[in-house]
Amino acid sequence: MVDRYATFANSAAGKALVKRLGLPAPTTLRRHSPGDPLVTGPVLVDAAPGGRLAPVVRKLLGEAGVPLRDPVAAAVEAGASERPGRLAALIFDATGATASDQLRTLYDFFHAQARTLLPSGRVIVLGTAPENCAAPREAIAQRALEGLVRSIGKEFGRGSTAQLVYAAPDAPLESTLRFLLSGRSAYVSGQVIRIGSPVSAAPATTRPPAAAPSATGPATETEPAAGAESPVDWEKPLAGKVALVTGAAQGIGAAIARVLARDGARVIALDVPAAGEPLAALANEIRGEALQLDVTATDAPERLAGYLRDRHGRVDVVVHNAGITRDKTLGRMTAEQWDSVLDVNLTSQERINDAILELLPAGGRLIQVSSMNGIAGNRGQANYATSKAGVIGLVQVLAPTLAARGVTVNAVAPGFIETPMTARMPVPLREASRRLNSLSQGGLPIDVAETIAWFAAPGSSGVTGNVVRVCGQSLIGA
Structure with a gap:
């Protein structure tokens, strides 16, 4: 579906008119293509005094080949030049801020660097989850970071995004940093992400691709020799994994299946016979x-469990994407419209989980597709919003239980995504939905799929219990 306004706004004549009239300016976003570099320029990493994560981040990025800008030189350059050197990303370790008066360090840093970001730049602030802070004043300062990050996401513009990552002392950071710095996170902004201790005892290593299933039994794999761990292949992190995607025939589900396959998984694409x-x-x-x-x-749960057990002996990644809408205001909604939406979008997923979670090994990933409507509600979609809020509840309830087994569970909550379904919306409503976010445009199915692939990655073993909105920092439900 073509966004004609965005096309015009990015033309030579359109840019001038949009700027003069103060209209929304949707920048062409940087999205990932295989082989792309992680970032398009140098990255500046700085920290509040006592920050515990900056050295770890610099080491990880250096090993990934990311060019790093010296903080002192960058500060001097930003203060002395009308056109300071451009940066692909700003990362600030705020874990050392243990009282509100220490938040001034963030002002000093971002005030000096606010004009340095390249288009589609990235801002990442690292902190300590308030519930894990040692003292009330520290918890207050760390909670304050949310307001700063969400404001930056709305101010810096030109396709830039901003995220807050609360990280435990032993949190595995690399997978999340790679996702947030790259074009994979193009439509994710203003999010608060929690990374805890790794929940999987399995090392984050790749395995050879699973053999094609045979008629005589499950697929087999050749495991590496004991002690011979291979480094993560960041282009094929899911090599050797078996992934199930429901509602996969079209739209977001098809994009999820394609991205997981691109990342090396053997994908089972499930949808209705029709x-x-x-x-x-x-x-x-x-x-x-x-x-x-x-x-x-x-009999769907038993049939699905039997299929997975007989063909593969396990399933490493489960993505519950299947969903329907039956829109009516609550007073006009029939019982069948209520029941069908709740059944497909929530109850069936609970029943399937009961049957197949035992097939998820340590290191497994359960991923749910919720919706912004499950957070904010929506007129005429009480059934849909109820089901999608229930999906969020499912994640919150299962996270501690599954963590004990080395399995993570997370959800994405898409906002306005350009699909055949949204193409049928009335034009005024569709245009409003596109513009009511910090990026002033709709997202693409691949934006949802890339976020799910990050959840699914072996390196995301500390990411569980999260609900990440893929909405361009929507003004609704923020």
Whole structure:
């Protein structure tokens, strides 16, 4: 679906008119393509006195080949030049801020560097989760970071994003840093992400791709020799993994299946029998498997568990994407419209989880697709909003239980995404939905898929219990 306003706004004549009239200015976002560098320029890492994470971040980025700018030289350059050297990202370690008067260090840093970001630049602030702080004043200072980060996301412009990452002392940071710095996070902004201790005992290493399933038994793998761990292949982090994606025939579900396959997974694409033709085409395209199944059928959980057990013996990544809408205001909604939406979007997922979670090994990933409507609600979608809020509840309830088994559970909450469904919206509502976010545009299905791939990555073992909005920092429900 073409966003004609965005196309005009990025033309020579459109840029001048948009600036003169103060209209929304949707910048063309930097999105990931295989082989792209992690960043498009140098990264500046600085810290409040006593910050514990800056040395770790500098080491990780240096090993990843990211050029780092010296903080002292960058501060001098920013203060002395009308056009300071441009940076791809600003990372500030605020874990040393243990009282509100120490937040001045963040002002000093971002005030000096506010004009240095390249288009589609990245801002990341690292902190300590308030509930994990040693003293009340520290907790207050760390909670204050949320207001700063969300304001930066709305101020810096030109496609830039800003995130707050609360990290435990032993949090595995690299997977999350790579996601947030890269073009994969193009439509994610203003988010608060918590990274705890690793929940998986399995090392974050790659495995050879799973063999194609045979008629005589499950797929087999060749495990590396004991003690011979391989470094993570960041282009194929899911090599050797088996991933299930429901509602995969089209739209966001198809994008999820493609991205997980791109990252090396053997993808089982599941959808209803009526979607059999596009489902088969997708499975052939990604060299995966097509499974026709109505997730609301009484025997669906047992049939799915049997399929996974017989063909693969396990499932490493489960993405519950299947969902429907049946929109009416609550007073006009029929019982069938209520029941069908709750059944597909929530109840069936609970029943399927009961049947297949035992097939998720340590290091497994359970990923749910919620919605901004599950956070903010929406007129005419009480059934849909209820189901998607329930999905968030599912994540919160299961996170501690599954962590004990080395399995993570997270959710994405998409905002306005350009799909055939949103293309059918009335034009005024569609245009308003596109512009009511900090990036002044709709997202793409791949933006949701990239966020799910980050959750699914072996290196994301400390990321659990999170609900991340893929909404361009929507003004609704923020």
